[in-house]
Amino acid sequence: MTLGAHLAGMRARRPLVQNITNFVAMQTMANVLLAAGASPAMVHAREEAAEFAGLASAVTLNTGTPEPDWVAAMEAAATAALARGIPVVLDPVAAGATGYRREINGRLARLSPSIIKGNASEILAVAGRTSASRGADSGDGTDAAEPAAVALARATGGIVAVTGAIDVVTDGRRIARIANGSPLMTQVTALGCALTGIVAAFAAGAPDRFHATVAALAYYALAGERAAAEDPRPGSFATAFLNALHDVTPEQVDALALVEYADAPL
Numbered sequence: 001m002t003l004g005a006h007l008a009g010m011r012a013r014r015p016l017v018q019n020i021t022n023f024v025a026m027q028t029m030a031n032v033l034l035a036a037g038a039s040p041a042m043v044h045a046r047e048e049a050a051e052f053a054g055l056a057s058a059v060t061l062n063t064g065t066p067e068p069d070w071v072a073a074m075e076a077a078a079t080a081a082l083a084r085g086i087p088v089v090l091d092p093v094a095a096g097a098t099g100y101r102r103e104i105n106g107r108l109a110r111l112s113p114s115i116i117k118g119n120a121s122e123i124l125a126v127a128g129r130t131s132a133s134r135g136a137d138s139g140d141g142t143d144a145a146e147p148a149a150v151a152l153a154r155a156t157g158g159i160v161a162v163t164g165a166i167d168v169v170t171d172g173r174r175i176a177r178i179a180n181g182s183p184l185m186t187q188v189t190a191l192g193c194a195l196t197g198i199v200a201a202f203a204a205g206a207p208d209r210f211h212a213t214v215a216a217l218a219y220y221a222l223a224g225e226r227a228a229a230e231d232p233r234p235g236s237f238a239t240a241f242l243n244a245l246h247d248v249t250p251e252q253v254d255a256l257a258l259v260e261y262a263d264a265p266l
């Protein structure tokens with residue numbers, strides 16, 4: 001199955017993605033999912049989050065602006081989703097910044113999410129290593145986080161994705177490195193958070209979650225490249241990016257994705 005076929009499959013399935021995300025990311029994430037061809041739902045109340053996970057095709061958890069009730073809802077929704085075999089994607093935003101974030105992200109990672117997706121500093125923090133984190137933006141390169149990502153994937157039994165100039169995906173055995181993208185993607189807030197929804201959408205119903213994650217990152221980065229070529233200023237780039245998510249075809253993903261594969265060291 002090609003990377004482009006994963007995009008086509010996602011659009012055909014139009015997965016319902018439940019997101020328990022942060023206040024900054026909500027609207028961007030919902031618009032990104034709609035532009036890509038998925039169906040977003042922001043459902044975070046403790047009273048309904050687990051019940052809704054019984055209807056969803058995938059669930060995402062994001063610790064960007066965490067509060068105790070929301071974290072309880074994340075745990076309940078993740079437990080319900082994992083029991084049904086549907087993918088759960090954790091985005092441990094600023095995981096190393098405070099004791100509270102270290103604690104809740106440790107708890108969420110111990111639930112064994114299907115996929116953990118963060119920038120290099122966040123993956124280093126969740127893996128229990130030191131990082132140069134500065135809030136929600138990474139202070140580390142993804143190459144520095146590769147061994148931590150492999151160790152974390154082996155510990156959770158899931159997939160780990162590290163985003164940055166070169167995106168890295170591993171299941172603890174295989175590694176993929178994706179070289180597409182644009183630095184402008186760091187100049188619009190919450191595009192990393194929104195990517196978590198895209199990863200969940202691609203993983204929902206996919207036969208192979210490792211390749212689904214690689215396809216999601218390659219597609220997203222390609223859309224960033226296209227939008228940057230169209231408009232290199234942050235405000236209009238954000239609009240061009242949504243349009244590019246809508247426009248990018250499976251054939252373009254297959255033709256333009258820059259992906260190299262390697263075996264993870266034993």
Ligand SMILES: Nc1ncnc2c1ncn2[C@@H]1O[C@H](COP(=O)(O)OP(=O)(O)OP(=O)(O)O)[C@@H](O)[C@H]1O
Nearest residue numbers: 119163164165181182183185186190191192193221
């Ligand atoms: N320097 C860069 N060059 C090219 N592409 C980049 C670069 N930095 C980020 N990207 C692209 O942007 C995507 C999101 O990455 P990033 O690591 O910035 O997310 P993030 O730190 O989680 O963002 P946020 O938390 O602010 O939403 C990456 O998967 C990659 O495609």
Ligand SMILES: Cc1ncsc1CCO
Nearest residue numbers: 022024064065093136190
């Ligand atoms: C800026 C910001 N602060 C908390 S969450 C968030 C969105 C990007 O991670």
Ligand SMILES: [Mg+2]
Nearest residue numbers: 093119192193
């Ligand atoms: Mg992020």
